[in-house]
Amino acid sequence: MEDDRITEETNYSRVFARGSTITFVGLILVSVSQLLLRIFLARGLSEAMFGLLFSVFTFFSLLNVFSHLGLNQAITKFVSGYNADNEPEKIRTSIFSSLTTVIGASLLVSSLVIVLSGFLSSYYFESPRAIPLLIILSVWFFFMSFHHFFTSVFQGFKDFSGRTLMRMVRNFTPFLLVIPTIYFFDLTLNRAAVFYLLGPVFSTVGGYWLLRRRRPNAVSIFPFPLSRPMLKEMLAFGVPLILAGFAGTLIGKIDTVLLTGLRSLRDVGFYQAAILAKPMLTFLSTSMAVPLFPIISELWTKEEIDPLREIISRLTKYTLVLSVPVALLFFAFPEEIIRIVYGSRYLAAANALRILAIATVFWGIESVFGGSLKGIGESSLVLKSTGSAAAANILVDLWLIPSYGATGAAAGSGVAFLVGLSVSFYYSKRKLKFSLPYRSLGKTVLGGMMILALAILLKNYLPLSLWLKIGSISLLCILIYFFWIFGTRIITEKDLDILESAVFVPDRIDSLLRRMCRT
Incomplete structure (x- = not known):
């Protein structure tokens, strides 16, 4: 029995390691493309227009949870469980039952934003140039709901190469279109938005085609399977994650929202420059957290607790080992990095970059504990963790942003990440009783x-x-x-x-x- 347990742990460790490696390589490429795209946009647009573009993106990110009602996380969990039990018909039913709901919800949100675009541009963004931007990115938001849904399906199947390919197509599309535009044409705000829109369009079409190739029975449309009881079960898991997801989106994003309302768009631009630390650091933890969710879900379903605890322990160690040197080098060279990447116009973001470099280490480790709670179906505890972090983020932002701008916003994120780490560790430790390699x-x-x-x-x-x-x-x-x-x-x-x-x-x-x- 002991030999069987060790073999089982080794098999899951291998699946986890392969998934992490594929995700890691993909995230490096995606992070580099995102960084280069931000550099070209920062140099091709004014500080105010650069800030406006990402203010609108942040606005949509706050609405994201209402486009899927928690079903993206639910589909990963349910596909993983049904796949472990070899129930292909239930997989297909869960996919189409939840997809129809996602389509309806995202279409409703996109339509409302288009209708209210004039009001939002006047009273929140305070710029008439926000109107066409809101309309274009409303369509982008609609296609992003498909993109996120299909990447979640790939994740449920533990098909990390398919998930990574979709993310690469979405991120490389605007990057490859912006570069020639800058050199041969004028880069305008609306052109940049259209290039972003094409990313999820191409990734959704390609992702569905890839699913048809790899899992033809799971996504064959006819007969079109729907199940109200199954959808209710998925929503019961997903609805608490709506609030948790909204709270999670607030963390970090609320910084940009409050900067837009309390300071100038120029300050928003500085903060967006400082955020370059986040993708460069979180791809290390995300590459390991992505395979964690379906693997934890499967282990929990099979009641194989010892391999589950082993994976959490090792993942915590790997996340810290990989994140620490990169974070501390960002902390040591903030002015130099900003000067190289964005130019001397953005040097005011140096202290914010220094704070975010340390803060993202906390968030990387939190993703291990938070992912474990989601994997075992404790969505209410995920809500408590992310809700506590979001509340801390808002309070610190309201206190510091009026006086310190981008630096105060970064401090708000840092406090939020630390609170989220503490709460998620407490609940996951209490539920799973794992041990960590503290030495x-x-x-x-x-x-x-x-x-x-x-x-x-x-x-x-x-x-x-x-x-x-x-x-x-x-x-x-x-x-x-x-x-x-x-x-x-x-x-x-x-x-x-x-x-x-x-x-x-x-x-x-x-x-x-x-x-x-x-x-």
């Missing part, structure tokens, strides 16, 4: 503080050019951190076994890493 986590933080001190010291005394200074210091710090995590046995041979199950590791490198683990 490894402590040694990881200590190693991070060492390289931060070294980076700041060398930054102030090395007489090198900007690029050479950042490159050489970053390389040295990462090498020291690498030897630290192996030398102090934060990373063990079991971790290397999981790595090998996900990606090819040359024999020489594998042998070297294992010797470092034993030293």
Whole structure:
């Protein structure tokens, strides 16, 4: 029995590792394309127009939960469970029953925004240029509901390559269209919005085609299966996640909303520049959190608790190990990074970038505990966690934004991420009774503080050019951190076994890493 348990843990660890690797590679490409797109937009538009564009995006992101009523998370859980029980007809029924509801909800929200576009442009955005932007992005919002739904279906099937391909198509489309426009035409606000619109259109068509190829029985339209009892069951799981999702969207997004209302669009532009730390850091945790949800759901359904606890413990450690060095290098070089990426016009965002670099580490670890709670069906506890974080975010923002602008908004996000981490850890620990490798986590933080001190010291005394200074210091710090995590046995041979199950590791490198683990 013990051998069977170990084999079961290893199998799930391999599935998890492969899913994480695929998602990780995809998120790197997506994050790079998003970063480059923001750079081109920031340089092609004025600070105010750059701020207006992302103010409208933030407005729609707050409405996102009303377009799916929690059914995106529900479809991942139900598809995963039905797939584990080998019930293809229930999979198909759950997909189409929930999809019809998503279509109706997203169409209603999009139509309302179009009708109210004049009012919103006058009394909230305070710019007539917001009207066409709201109309174009209302259509974008409608197609995004399809995009999110189909990526959730792929996630439920543990088809992480399909999910990643859809995300890449959506993000690369506007990026590839903006570049030639900047060089050969004038980049206007409305053109940029149309390019964003085409992203989910192409990804939805491609995603449905890919599902038909890989899971033809799951998405065949005829006969069109609908089940009201099944939809009620899915909504019972998903409805608490509407509020949780809204609260989760508020975290970080409310910063932009309140900046728009309490400060100038220029301040919004500064904050959007600082946010570059978030995708660059959260892709590390997201790449592991994406496969976590369906795997936890399946393990919980099968009542296999020991592998579940093992995955949570390891994922927490990996998230911290991967996030710490990148976050601390952002903390050490905020002015230099902003000058390189956006230019000196955005240097006012340096302190906000420094705060967000640390804050996103908290949010990355929170995604492990929050994803675990969703996986076991405790959507009400997810609501408590995200609701507490959102409330903290709003209170701190209202206190600090009027005086400190983008820096105050970043502080609000930091407090929210820490509150969310604390609450989700408390509830997931109480429900699942897992243990964490506290010694490894402590040694990881200590190693991070060492390289931060070294980076700041060398930054102030090395007489090198900007690029050479950042490159050489970053390389040295990462090498020291690498030897630290192996030398102090934060990373063990079991971790290397999981790595090998996900990606090819040359024999020489594998042998070297294992010797470092034993030293």
